Amino acid sequence: MTLKIKNLEASIENKIILNHLNLEIKDNEIHVIMGPNGSGKSTLSKIIAGHPAYKVNDGEIYFNEKNLLELAPEMRAHEGIFLAFQYPLEIPGVTNFDFLRLAYNQKQNYEGKNEVTPIEFMSLIEKKSKELEIPMEFLNRDLNQGFSGGEKKRNEILQMVLLQPKLIILDELDSGLDIDAMKIICHAILNNFSKNSSLLIITHYPRILNYLKPNYVHIMKEGKIIRTGSLELIEQLEQSGYQSVL
């Protein structure tokens, strides 16, 4: 499964956010995109996932030889794109359990498999929750409603572990996480990371990269990737800031 982004230009309300961006992510690779605020990192993740507010003016996004720009967001999800949101949305009145089962059954449907009953799903989700040290009472609460920042992020990764996506995009996963939670979450991500999956990390802070070691480091500025390197680029960044690499 390869993600190929070519010459992508995208805008919102006539303001150009991505400016002829190129990126290729292959199986089993971990990429990180860093860059100053407003460089378009989060926008890129939303456009890959199909957020309707952004308009793609030019360029293409292919995943697994499929033209993502022609697919609705839920179809992109079925193709294996998963975005862990920087700010997961609260859905009042819908329990986490019902939501997770619905999402899981949509995937089952798409793959031509039988839907699972609530009882079957209970044992499945119990196992996954343990991996992330999520207490079961968490599942009876309304989706993300009143969750702490850390709980929301943990819940995002629970969804990821459940849906077994092919391309995992982590948008500022480390914000709102303490060290212990970060270790647990990163451990679960790596446990579920396979030869057929890839990872795109979007972050401000290199802290998370101690746990998820990237093969490629990209620096983004004004809507395009201006430098690509290895982990050394991070060290340089940590010592001298963005000014030194831009």
Place this chain on the structure above:
Amino acid sequence: MVTEKNQQNFELKQVINQPYKYGFNTDIESENFPKGINKSIIELISLKKNENSFLKNFRLEAYEKWKTMKFPNWSNLDIKSINFDEISYYSVPKQKKKLASLEEVDPEIIKTFEKLGISLSEQKKLSNVAIDAVFDSISITTTFKEKLGKAGVIFCSISDAIRDFPELIEKFLGKVVSPSDNFFAALNSAVFSDGSFCYIPQNTLCPLELSTYFRINDKDSGQFERTLIIAEKNSSVSYLEGCTAPKYSQTQLHAAIVELLAFENAQIKYSTVQNWYSGDNLGVGGIYNFVTKRGICLGNNSNISWTQVETGSAITWKYPSCVLLGENSLGEFYSVALTNNYQQADTGTKMIHLGKFSKSKIISKGISCGASKNIYRGLVKIASTALFCRNFSQCDSFLLGSSSTASTFPYLESTNPTSIIEHEAKISKVSDEQLFYLMQRGIKNDQAISLLISGFCKDVFTMLPMEFAAEADNLLSLKLEGTVG
């Protein structure tokens, strides 16, 4: 950007515009009175039903009052004028004699109810729900009569009650909603044809959920049913009504009265799932649902709880209310009102606190689609003698259609300083971000909207009897489901 927005609106429209499933009509012979209302029509109704002089006078007095009253025009609703001489006030499926058992009911009528998902054959139906089915003006059958009889519970059509329990009828009929209460109450009191009657004796918990199913079939007839529920000291009952009608291009009037009386420590839970025909997508036809529902908590520690899911009718105009006379009594109102196309709903409640330490709780959820109008109107009144009362109200509106409106009119009157009234209101729209989040997890647009709405209504759905909570959720999803597939 613009085209994407349009695309989304288009999908929303598809999602909401599910055609009405219950719009068929049953071809049976029926006996109709000539259209119009006058003294002899009312005498004829009374005669047809073999009523005693109490009932006949009750009707005639109500008619005299009605003649002096004017059609109310204080609401924000857009109501086409109703010609009361064009309505047939009595329509009965033609039967040779009084029905003794289900076998004698016209199989066409049984089929109609089965199409509606209401099975009247006792062995096949919901295991612990007793049903009274009202077809046009007359009650067809009441199931599980025997089992209820053993517990001492009376559950029958109001016509049967008038014949068999005249003392109860004389004592309680019209005592909560007097015939002069309002225009439609007076009309109903004059011409009501049938409805349900429940009497729960002292120290009795009703062993079954009671349910009435109302169906308007005839084109020119109005439906004027009347429900009376009495819960004696230390008793408890849960009652549910469901409603459908065929599609006709002219509007039809439904003006019902529901009266509830709860004595000391008694509890009445009254639930409604209203899905009358709402008119077509241009606003032609549909039912005018003008209903007076009121309960009185007479005894100390009594409780009346109204739950309604209102999805049908061209116009819904009703305020199920509680008069809290008993000390420490409790009144509750939980409502979901969904309006689409040109539907109008002006609904809410009145909580009248007269007893000390009485409490009330109001949860109202309005969902407006298309070009509909959805109004919450509620009164909380605390009398000067009603010390230490509490009220909590929460009114949430959800806008789905770009040309729909949602309004909230709370009237709060408190005349003593020891009582507390709290009111919260909020209006929200479907958030693109929430939809995107759900879709990113593989959930289709229409399912995502259904999920958001069902979450929005959860506080109310959980108040419905268990057998019907899932049904209400399905009904709402059905109303919202995509027309494709």
